[in-house]
């Protein structure tokens with residue numbers, strides 16, 4: 001099997017990391033003239049990645065000339081580096097990236113910036129590591145921290161320090177990274193990492209997420225030990241989170257108080273993303289499922305496990321109701337919303353609201369139809385199992401699983417949700433713990449009169 005060794009060499013200057021030299025050494029990479037050697041992800045959902053500079057490609061015959069081309073499969077921008085002659089044998093790709101400054105204005109995230117923070121850098125692999133999509137083999141990642149102050153560390157989702165695995169380079173690009181003066185709370189392969197010492201009890205957050213990981217892992221029938229969480233100090237006035245494979249990054253800022261009670265739902269939402277999802281191609285066609293399950297289980301799993309109270313769950317459900325039913329963009333279809341969601345962030349929230357209420361309604365319907373024997377949990381776990389067995393998962397897989405497990409056809413409800421038609425929350429949703437009634441409301445931004453819902457404890 002072919003091997004690729006990747007070395008990351010960060011350089012510190014004036015108390016910050018100014019650049020990172022990156023080398024990919026392939027023991028064999030045979031690319032014919034005109035074909036792609038590698039690609040850089042220059043933009044992800046409107047967030048710029050680190051642009052490779054000072055690029056050199058060499059093989060056993062010397063320097064490999066290349067040509068550039070860009071493609072834009074929405075919402076990503078790639079720069080492709082194509083071979084101008086056949087490559088021969090071992091290939092070494094070298095380039096340099098400069099980490100950016102954290103956003104200081106506007107809205108936070110998504111956390112796809114490769115950004116400096118307090119003498120270190122953090123961000124996702126996809127923002128600074130190039131990909132060679134045609135290649136797979138033995139990958140090893142090495143850190144050369146000799147140009148950083150003593151005590152500096154390098155960590156990514158897949159481990160602290162050097163890591164290796166067999167597979168595609170993309171596996172490393174789907175990881176979060178942090179290096180420099182990285183601090184941590186760890187337990188085995190579970191880790192919680194940060195670069196700026198916050199003014200709140202970070203240990204309390206780390207312990208909370210560790211417990212959450214335990215209960216979610218049991219619920220989703222997962223036995224892999226790796227999970228790593230990265231925390232960023234935002235300079236913006238709002239904060240959020242972004243999940244990748246077996247990891248997420250979330251932010252805090254100096255304007256908003258940070259407690260477990262304030263952050264628990266966000267931390268749970270991002271963690272759920274590790275498990276349920278359907279194939280989201282074309283972009284936006286199944287986002288309702290990823291965001292809907294993340295919203296639904298960010299409430300239901302902590303509630304069932306005593307990590308939050310019924311009153312807290314009620315408040316989380318009401319927040320989502322207010323947000324969705326007064327969103328002026330709520331009549332856009334899922335595909336229309338996906339096209340504009342990174343320009344109009346109101347449309348970006350639609351998949352969350354309609355996803356959670358559609359799933360909660362489906363749960364109520366399945367439980368009524370099966371007299372409590374089955375629930376939407378069985379559907380979600382069934383789809384997860386199909387995914388582990390390699391199935392390609394689309395909306396029809398969801399509808400088929402509801403039919404098979406719940407004995408009901410929800411394709412009409414699904415279409416209404418997908419097209420952005422009005423639908424009301426089912427009073428038996430969210431575990432039959434609440435009542436729900438109609439109430440007059442005003443749309444956000446437009447102030448137009450509209451219909452929303454009020455929840456109360458039963």
Ligand SMILES: [Zn+2]
Nearest residue numbers: 269273291294
């Ligand atoms: Zn999400």
